[in-house]
Amino acid sequence: MKRIGLVGARGHTGRELIRLLSRREDMGLVFASSRAMAGESVTALASEAPRELRFEALDAEAVAAKGADAVILAMPNGEAAAYADAIAQAAPGTVIVDLSADFRFDASWLYGLPEIHGRDRHRGATRISNPGCYATAGQLCVAPVRHLLSGPAHVFGVSGYSGAGTTPSRKNDTEALADNLMPYALAGHIHEREMSRHLGQDVRFSPHVAAFFQGLIATAQLEFREPVTQEAFKGAYLDAYADEALIGFIEDRPPEIRDGAHSNGASVGGWTLSEDGRRGVVVCALDNLLKGAAVQAIQNLALALELDEFEGLT
Numbered sequence: 001m002k003r004i005g006l007v008g009a010r011g012h013t014g015r016e017l018i019r020l021l022s023r024r025e026d027m028g029l030v031f032a033s034s035r036a037m038a039g040e041s042v043t044a045l046a047s048e049a050p051r052e053l054r055f056e057a058l059d060a061e062a063v064a065a066k067g068a069d070a071v072i073l074a075m076p077n078g079e080a081a082a083y084a085d086a087i088a089q090a091a092p093g094t095v096i097v098d099l100s101a102d103f104r105f106d107a108s109w110l111y112g113l114p115e116i117h118g119r120d121r122h123r124g125a126t127r128i129s130n131p132g133c134y135a136t137a138g139q140l141c142v143a144p145v146r147h148l149l150s151g152p153a154h155v156f157g158v159s160g161y162s163g164a165g166t167t168p169s170r171k172n173d174t175e176a177l178a179d180n181l182m183p184y185a186l187a188g189h190i191h192e193r194e195m196s197r198h199l200g201q202d203v204r205f206s207p208h209v210a211a212f213f214q215g216l217i218a219t220a221q222l223e224f225r226e227p228v229t230q231e232a233f234k235g236a237y238l239d240a241y242a243d244e245a246l247i248g249f250i251e252d253r254p255p256e257i258r259d260g261a262h263s264n265g266a267s268v269g270g271w272t273l274s275e276d277g278r279r280g281v282v283v284c285a286l287d288n289l290l291k292g293a294a295v296q297a298i299q300n301l302a303l304a305l306e307l308d309e310f311e312g313l314t
């Protein structure tokens with residue numbers, strides 16, 4: 001069994017990772033780092049955790065000294081480098097999967113979105129950067145037709161407030177969100193750059209946060225160089241994702257938040273064309289904490305460790 005450590009374990013994505021790891025025979029959670037919950041049983045947060053496991057407040061050197069087979073970093077942006085450096089010094093073979101945005105633009109890290117960027121480079125990889133939640137949904141919308149586009153793709157995103165993490169802010173304040181929808185970072189959101197970079201295609205992105213806890217929608221507006229037929233538009237997605245266990249299709253209506261929330265996979269559909277066939281709209285719904293974060297991290301980890309990508313996920 002591969003020995004897995006988790007840093008940022010009491011956070012929203014950490015909680016999901018503990019649950020997903022408990023569903024695998026071939027991976028075992030051997031430490032869970034949290035400063036706020038140090039000393040408490042991990043089962044107090046996640047009943048699925050190993051019974052004997054307690055949260056520990058581990059700094060980067062202490063994490064590296066554990067010598068785990070793999071470490072998942074699930075901390076806010078800006079914290080991962082210290083852990084990556086300490087692990088490079090003390091335990092360079094330890095696989096790191098980082099959920100933050102810190103290495104998504106660093107070519108020496110593998111950007112792990114298997115359904116779009118493949119699985120060929122995972123085997124033996126030790127530095128994996130996990131994509132952002134909107135960036136996952138947006139790329140799933142754009143990738144199958146990117147070669148047909150005449151200009152930037154426009155992605156409208158709405159996510160639940162768990163996307164804003166546990167540090168209090170207006171974006172996870174349930175009073176400010178009640179009966180409300182909050183647009184933010186309307187130009188230059190990190191996921192706008194992330195989608196553009198990894199698709200090799202300009203993306204414009206406008207995120208919004210809503211009063212529900214988890215779930216996310218990306219609606220992509222796509223302008224084509226030449227008119228396309230409904231069959232070709234929809235067919236591009238059916239072909240691209242036909243063999244993907246975690247991508248489902250909704251063919252008769254657009255996917256809604258409820259189609260993605262609490263699901264390990266993503267739902268793609270709602271293909272709609274303008275009358276002249278030059279503009280297409282497609283929707284992806286997924287769970288920001290799952291396919292948008294923890295599920296994808298488990299896929300990446302399993303692929304790097306040469307284990308079954310989908311155990312406990314499908």
Ligand SMILES: NC(=O)C1=CN([C@@H]2O[C@H](COP(=O)(O)OP(=O)(O)OC[C@H]3O[C@@H](n4cnc5c(N)ncnc54)[C@H](OP(=O)(O)O)[C@@H]3O)[C@@H](O)[C@H]2O)C=CC1
Binds near residue numbers: 009033074075100
């Ligand atoms: N929420 C989401 O939908 C998604 C999140 N992500 C990314 O995943 C990462 C985790 O997100 P999320 O789970 O929402 O975050 P949370 O705010 O819910 O959790 C953050 C965790 O990090 C720990 N932490 C905070 N600061 C530090 C620090 N300086 N050193 C060590 N540990 C620290 C906290 O524990 P403690 O203070 O107890 O140590 C806490 O467990 C982020 O980078 C986020 O951008 C990616 C995709 C989707």
Ligand SMILES: CC(=O)N[C@@H](CCC(=O)OP(=O)(O)O)C(=O)O
Binds near residue numbers: 077132159161165
């Ligand atoms: C509602 C909300 O704030 N959502 C987050 C989602 C992004 C996220 O969590 O991912 P990374 O920071 O890892 O890219 C945001 O827009 O920043």
